[in-house]
Amino acid sequence: MAASAFELLAVGVGGHPALANWATVFVAVCIQAMPFLVLGVLVSGSIAAFLPPDAVANMLPKRPVFAVPVAAIAGVALPGCECGSVPIAGRLISRGAPSAAALTFLLAAPAVNPVVLVATAVAFPGHPEMVLARFVAGLVASIAVGWIWIRIGHEDWLLKARRPAHQHDNRLDAFTHTVQHDFLQAGGYLVIGAAMSATLQTIVPQRILGSVASLGWISLLALGLLAVVLAVCSEADAFIAAGLSQFSLTSRLVFMTVGPMVDVKLIALQAGTFGRSFTLRFAPVTFVVCVLAATAVGLVLL
Amino acid sequence: MSSDLFDQDVSTDVRALLQHDEVGSAPAAPNSFARHSSGSGAPALVCALVGICLVRLVTTGHYKRYVRVGMGPILMISGFVLILAGAVTWWSSRRGPSDSHEHEHGRYHGHEHDDDGHGRIAVGWLLLVPVLTVFAIAPPGLGSFALSRALSSTSVQQGSGSFADLTGADPVGMLLKEFDERAFDRAGVSFAGVPVSVVGFVAKAPHGDGFIVARFQIACCAADGRANLAHVIGYTGTVPPVDSWVQITGSFHAGAGPQQAPLLVAATVTPIAQPSDPYEPN
Numbered sequence: 001m002a003a004s005a006f007e008l009l010a011v012g013v014g015g016h017p018a019l020a021n022w023a024t025v026f027v028a029v030c031i032q033a034m035p036f037l038v039l040g041v042l043v044s045g046s047i048a049a050f051l052p053p054d055a056v057a058n059m060l061p062k063r064p065v066f067a068v069p070v071a072a073i074a075g076v077a078l079p080g081c082e083c084g085s086v087p088i089a090g091r092l093i094s095r096g097a098p099s100a101a102a103l104t105f106l107l108a109a110p111a112v113n114p115v116v117l118v119a120t121a122v123a124f125p126g127h128p129e130m131v132l133a134r135f136v137a138g139l140v141a142s143i144a145v146g147w148i149w150i151r152i153g154h155e156d157w158l159l160k161a162r163r164p165a166h167q168h169d170n171r172l173d174a175f176t177h178t179v180q181h182d183f184l185q186a187g188g189y190l191v192i193g194a195a196m197s198a199t200l201q202t203i204v205p206q207r208i209l210g211s212v213a214s215l216g217w218i219s220l221l222a223l224g225l226l227a228v229v230l231a232v233c234s235e236a237d238a239f240i241a242a243g244l245s246q247f248s249l250t251s252r253l254v255f256m257t258v259g260p261m262v263d264v265k266l267i268a269l270q271a272g273t274f275g276r277s278f279t280l281r282f283a284p285v286t287f288v289v290c291v292l293a294a295t296a297v298g299l300v301l302l
Numbered sequence: 303m304s305s306d307l308f309d310q311d312v313s314t315d316v317r318a319l320l321q322h323d324e325v326g327s328a329p330a331a332p333n334s335f336a337r338h339s340s341g342s343g344a345p346a347l348v349c350a351l352v353g354i355c356l357v358r359l360v361t362t363g364h365y366k367r368y369v370r371v372g373m374g375p376i377l378m379i380s381g382f383v384l385i386l387a388g389a390v391t392w393w394s395s396r397r398g399p400s401d402s403h404e405h406e407h408g409r410y411h412g413h414e415h416d417d418d419g420h421g422r423i424a425v426g427w428l429l430l431v432p433v434l435t436v437f438a439i440a441p442p443g444l445g446s447f448a449l450s451r452a453l454s455s456t457s458v459q460q461g462s463g464s465f466a467d468l469t470g471a472d473p474v475g476m477l478l479k480e481f482d483e484r485a486f487d488r489a490g491v492s493f494a495g496v497p498v499s500v501v502g503f504v505a506k507a508p509h510g511d512g513f514i515v516a517r518f519q520i521a522c523c524a525a526d527g528r529a530n531l532a533h534v535i536g537y538t539g540t541v542p543p544v545d546s547w548v549q550i551t552g553s554f555h556a557g558a559g560p561q562q563a564p565l566l567v568a569a570t571v572t573p574i575a576q577p578s579d580p581y582e583p584n
Contacts (some may be wrong), residue, residue, distance in 0.1 A: 024367070032369045185425065187352070188424075194432070
């Protein structure tokens with residue numbers, strides 16, 4: 001009976017192009033994120049099992065104001081995309097890293113790592129300055145959000161991530177349990193984010209965006225919002241930006257700066273890892289900072 | 303966007319789904335998945351099922367409908383890592399359930415429940431949704447519907463390359479991307495009247511005669527697809543149904559159809575099976 005129900009479902013979906021399209025995009029976003037999520041939880045498992053509790057805090061400058069830029073630079077070393085950096089940042093916080101530094105790392109890692117920069121260079125063959133602009137805008141935005149967090153952030157909003165780690169008798173147990181725990185947690189929220197992205201992509205015709213391409217600051221906001229809605233991987237967004245040729249380079253820089261830091265998939269992942277009260281404040285602030293940083297960098301460099 | 307969407311609703315739904323699991327369990331903890339992560343193999347099973355799904359997608363080649371071809375090896379490795387992680391945690395949960403370990407688990411998860419962590423791990427069950435979608439529905443890849451949603455109808459820009467003239471009398475096989483690029487390069491001079499052969503799926507022309515043949519190219523996954531397309535004219539036979547795959551021989555025709563799609567005058571339209579990689583390389 002279950003089998004025939006599935007067949008009915010399959011026929012039903014096949015007969016509805018919108019549903020088939022939804023299912024394709026939904027599965028694509030999930031599958032595409034899996035390797036990066038697995039890499040992320042392997043790193044977060046290693047942090048939980050093999051790093052002494054104070055190691056991260058000791059590696060960073062004592063004053064958070066200086067720890068934030070160091071964390072942003074450290075983001076260059078993680079060759080992944082945004083799905084992997086969420087569980088890592090969550091685990092860093094649970095191991096006692098300063099929250100501002102961990103959050104800056106969360107934002108910087110998917111935006112400024114070498115893989116993303118190379119992809120940007122390939123996507124914009126005629127505009128090498130785009131690579132520099134993306135790197136600078138990503139660093140500036142992630143550091144600015146870290147400093148804003150130092151001023152106005154409340155540790156209460158991060159209770160979910162501060163929860164002490166599970167004590168295991170041996171390190172292998174601690175490692176595999178953390179890997180599994182973080183994978184299921186982040187993966188579940190990733191599924192929610194993928195469903196939202198697929199729904200928006202299926203419902204909203206992107207063509208309506210074309211009408212605002214020449215409208216100055218409105219086009220900046222429009223591409224910022226497009227990045228939130230599309231939720232594509234930071235390693236692929238440069239190729240989309242390259243195709244948006246009716247928009248200015250600065251608008252497209254906004255698209256590539258917002259994308260790795262705020263999108264529906266990330267909002268779901270962050271809500272799952274850090275809690276709702278955190279994400280409701282963090283995502284809008286990050287969005288505004290990204291738009292401002294990318295616009296400023298665009299005015300200077302592009 | 304309702305903030306409740308994230309934690310509360312999910313855990314409620316999942317708890318309802320898992321009702322039968324609750325029978326005979328301690329009544330206190332509402333988060334059955336979390337509790338099970340110590341005592342039962344449920345989380346390990348979800349982990350392993352996702353891994354099996356990834357491996358299966360690679361061995362069948364169906365992953366190419368969703369992500370770029372080059373991701374095959376890392377999907378395979380990720381799949382085995384997840385299967386291994388599931389197997390190890392399942393094995394360790396079977397082994398020595400009576401030692402102090404179990405007690406620690408109980409304390410830990412009780413604590414987790416205390417901070418607003420409702421459904422925190424229960425959300426892991428949602429990973430079965432894409433797994434079931436892959437096995438039961440096997441979504442086909444991007445087609446004509448996605449074409450109607452895309453921001454721009456073609457990914458080709460002016461000046462994307464300069465081509466040597468085609469020579470000979472036999473049709474030259476090429477990607478739709480190259481067809482578009484040649485059409486934009488000096489208004490299609492490089493075709494030099496030589497017939498071409500392209501592969502794509504059929505879509506309705508927005509208006510006017512003929513139909514559209516299109517194929518997406520993806521950078522990372524199907525969420526970032528961009529279409530390459532040509533407007534097929536001059537074909538007198540029966541047009542194959544929308545979304546079926548065809549091989550078309552014909553020749554370039556100067557001028558542009560609606561939405562700037564280059565024109566292809568078709569000589570033959572042959573139905574074919576969907577290529578194992580339905581996308582053109584980026």
